[in-house]
Ligand SMILES: Nc1ncnc2c1ncn2[C@@H]1O[C@H](COP(=O)(O)OP(=O)(O)OP(=O)(O)O)[C@@H](O)[C@H]1O
């Protein structure tokens with residue numbers, strides 16, 4: 025489903041190469057985890073995949089279901105089904121969460137040539153989901169993420185993800201900042217989205233998350249590429265031994 | 273009243289300090305429609321209020337535009353609001369499309385009046401609206417201004433508001449500018465414990481110009497002033513904000529805040545701002561803030577990542593930026609209609 029082939033990317037106006045000929049494939053139905061040292065380029069990979077300005081692809085290609093992702097604007101990629109749960113979710117002052125999300129959902133639907141979701145159905149769905157994620161209903165009325173705690177922001181990312189039901193999910197350290205209960209709620213949500221036609225790439229530093237969301241494959245990102253891969257148990261080994269063996 | 277044509281040299285120019293960013297003389301020509309004649313405003317009155325035409329040469333200001341309004345505007349349209357009056361229906365003023373117009377509103381003790389002014393000019397027009405408002409003790413005045421002129425229309429709209437003790441003034445101005453426009457509000461506090469909110473927003477594109485100028489002159493204690501003006505400029509437009517709080521020695525316990533925040537959406541647009549505090553009383557809390565910024569790129573990316581197209585993301589962020597100056601507008605329908613106009617403007621951009 026997601027195919028990354030020999031991808032190289034720079035930041036800082038081309039002055040700094042972060043990814044160097046990185047290749048990775050996540051087939052539909054699978055969950056892959058990416059681990060790796062601080063500064064290895066994990067978030068950079070997530071931004072390159074979602075088309076953020078300032079993250080420049082110098083070579084290689086990326087396809088989602090065979091379509092060239094790198095050609096698309098960020099919003100087109102989103103409409104294709106690409107979703108990134110941000111390591112640091114942004115605050116959007118003055119835009120109520122529900123307005124934001126309804127705008128996003130219907131923009132995606134329009135882009136895909138689907139019918140927009142009507143307000144009552146949207147509200148119903150949002151309320152039920154907020155309950156499931158044990159979110160305070162007033163959080164939905166507040167401007168998106170403004171004044172939310174770190175953990176609340178992460179939970180809000182999952183809320184958005186479950187409302188949008190994306191085809192491919194990228195999660196960048198969604199577990200950091202979550203308390204144990206929140207982690208379980210988030211993991212339950214993610215597991216509910218696991219399906220034969222959906223893929224996931226989960227960036228994390230902690231084995232703990234992978235106890236809840238058991239990955240099919242675990243990769244180490246180091247030296248700008250995938251330096252090693254293994255099955256779910258590989259994460260335990262990494263946590264015990266560190267990344268020295270895979271240093272660039 | 274004179275029947276001679278207006279002499280262009282009597283218009284303010286860039287050389288006048290108060291007009292240095294709004295060069296009226298430079299934008300007006302002999303052929304401007306309405307330059308030397310009286311305008312004909314239209315009043316839709318709530319029950320119990322009357323408007324009459326009053327002949328007077330009185331002028332208690334030395335402002336150049338007020339003098340021109342006196343010389344060319346003919347009689348004064350005088351609205352008087354009787355003691356204790358209040359109504360759910362606003363006074364609506366339209367027909368402010370060309371010429372010189374003098375309006376006087378007297379609000380008696382304890383009375384309350386809402387006014388909605390529609391400033392929409394003629395193509396190639398010149399409009400000079402000079403309004404005098406007096407609030408007696410405990411009177412209340414809620415003023416909403418909606419301004420959108422053709423790209424070649426020049427407008428100066430000045431209000432001289434005098435407030436006596438315990439009076440309350442609320443003003444919300446929304447302007448989409450014109451060839452050259454200034455909305456000027458002058459508030460003189462004559463009795464203690466006045467409360468005033470003077471908010472506004474301007475959104476400008478093309479080569480439009482809007483100037484929001486205010487002068488708050490307090491010589492009495494215990495007044496509370498809140499002013500928040502937001503600006504959005506794009507293309508080659510120009511926004512001007514000049515705000516001054518003049519807190520005289522007797523004006524103890526003044527609590528005054530002035531904010532002007534502007535978004536520059538293009539490199540070729542301009543913002544000129546001059547917030548001023550002149551304070552002679554020692555026991556006061558006065559503050560001002562002034563920022564000029566751009567839309568937050570990371571917020572835009574975040575919104576696009578969720579599927580919101582760039583133009584829509586920009587519009588949402590811009591609306592959110594501007595909208596909060598209208599948060600305290602009590603009339604929900606009026607507030608929605610202002611926000612609707614903002615959305616329409618954003619959609620066209
Ligand atoms: N816009 C940028 N300008 C300059 N350097 C950048 C930029 N973005 C990222 N970098 C650098 O690129 C490298 C990779 O950063 P990235 O955020 O992708 O790492 P990471 O693997 O996600 O780390 P962490 O585990 O700490 O989240 C770092 O050295 C970082 O400082």
Ligand SMILES: [Mg+2]
Pocket residue numbers: 066067068111196
């Ligand atoms: Mg990171």
